[in-house]
Amino acid sequence: MDDDTPEPGELRLPLALYRDNATGEMVIPAAEVSGLLRTSARQWLTWEREDQAELDPQTVALLGGALADLADQIDVACIAAAS
Template sequence: MIKWSVPLIATTGDHLLIPAEQVTGLLRHLAAEWLHALDNSESHPDPETVLALAGVLSDLADQIDVECIGFKSSPSSDE
């Protein structure tokens, strides 16, 4: 069992932030675990459903990465 340690950043508005790379790493890890379970599971999950769910998680992680890259690359983020 892998234990995750996620740094939390408190803001002035009582919000907590999590670094994007932690979120995308978690999403990709979950997708990989589901795919691994598909190959090694005794419960025989529906392969089409597992593949679709893993794809959604991977796509979401990719979208977050793209948004973060775009934010860091924008001229207003350099201020």
């Protein structure tokens, strides 16, 4: 395997990072974070269906649901802040 190929059970996703010009801090857009959470949840469920998860199906479902809920909360908070 080459260095860019993820190992089984390894999740690699592109993530946009930006530097805030005013503070110099690194920031991640909220849409990127909520997308990352949803993609992670989907990937866990795929691993579970393909019998690659080391967790039981109920645990995978609960963790995936928690990530999706957190993504929803981020989206709602951003919509409220933009309104």
